[in-house]
Amino acid sequence: MERNLAYVALFAALIAILTIVPAVTLPSGVPVTAQTLGVMLAGAVLGSRLGFAAVALYVVLGLIGLPIFSGGTGGFGVLAGPTGGFLIGFPFAAFVTGFIVERWRVQIGLSAFVAAVIGGIAVLYAFGIPGMALALGKPLAVAAGFATPFIPGDLLKAALAALITQGMAKARPQAMLSRR
DSSP: OHHHHHHHHHHHHHHHHHTTSOOEEOTTSOEEOSHHHHHHHIIIIIOHHHHHHHHHHHHHHHHTTOSOBGGGBOSGGGGGSTTHHHHHHHHHHHHHHHHHHHHOOSOHHHHHHHHIIIIIIIIHHHHHHHHHHHHHTOOHHHHHHHHTTHHHHHHHHHHHHHHHHHHHHHHOGGGOGGGO
């Protein structure tokens, strides 16, 4: 129990630290950040429940005002912006990523990559694109078009998450909570 709490806190902190990596802001106002890498890793390494908890902790800490979201922002007002849907989707993306890695018993690198693509990209976009459309007052199709430039970077982050997860599984198999 205590170890699980430590893992949850560690991954929430990791996502906050990944926010410091300089973001590239697209014309839609949504920044391309390393946060999603942390979300994918939380699910792949910790599993569905603990991954969800870690990412939910990160989001809650940001919503109560800690400046840990992209650009050093925080507070509930962030939800009204173009990134609000993505932030709401973060915990669910981690959950789906972890769920797939837990249940799909193939080579860890492959399962982590597929899980990161489905959970970390598809699920996240399912939350983020409608949120962006709402915040920008644009049709859903236009918001989806705004999200298109994110896809190559997100695929790269999914591959990186898979490589890190695979490396962790080889170096410290006991740390791979998602595979227990």
